[in-house]
Amino acid sequence: MTENFVVGFTIAMGGMGPAIAIGLIVAKALEAMGRNPEASARVQTVMILGIAFAEAIAIYSLVMALILKFT
């Protein structure tokens, strides 16, 4: 029971930060695209890169949770 709680807590805490980060990144990118629609292709590439960086943090905690759960 405690083990399951720890696993759930790991991914919950680890997912929280990146969720906020991705929301902020996309909000700002949409703002930039709205202001300057000609640059939207470039903004999109950079946005996806930024999301990948933020998402990597969530993936670290996901891998930790999976290791805790299944080994």
Added chain:
Amino acid sequence: MTKLNVSISAEPLFRLGNIDITNSMLTGIAVSVFLVGFSFWLSRNLKLSKSVKGVQNVAEMIIESLYNLMVSVAGEAKTKEFFPLIATFFLYILFSNWLELLPGVGTIGIMGMDHEGKTLFAPLVRPPSADFNATLGLALISVSMIQIVGFKHLSFAYFQRFINFKNPMKFVMGLLDIISELSKIISFAFRLFGNIFAGEVLLAVSLALIPFLAPLPFMGLEIFIGLIQALVFAILTLVFMNTATLPHEEEH
């Protein structure tokens, strides 16, 4: 509820001398053989005409859109230099990511016993990107190629960004740059492995809970994630290569 079979490491299928041959190794070789064979076959059958049709058209569309994306990131000259490596990364990772969606992958396998009498299950096919060894290998290739490309363009001036005695601040920044190069390996490897392996676990869990219709939206999500992760791996390598070839600015 049926018991889920989730294993973080790839399962060995048989032994060859001292090496365990795992299912992901075999699948990786199969993906390579497929890609090499397909490109070889296509390059023998190229036709030059105003209207290309069929397989050649699809292949040209993929290559062309990837090329245009790379030009928008790195410019024409560097794209011509880096294109083979980056495109290979993209196609190899894309195909191995999408493998997990095929029926039978991860479900058809061999049952066996370990030393303690516990039943083990080894699927015959496991996507290489769901095995940490494979993604670590890809990350090592990518990061060492970044160093090689940087050295090729700037020769010994490239190492100025790592070891710099001009002032204490730059020396500390150089140490931080060394750490960031090492952390690139970890983040490349874990990002790809985590995404694809988590996708596999997600599909397995949703299949075990409700076998019909419920996994469908997740499958769509996995197609998307597989494409995005392949793109992220390729484009990140390109961006890092691009920054490695730029001269290290002296004054800020």
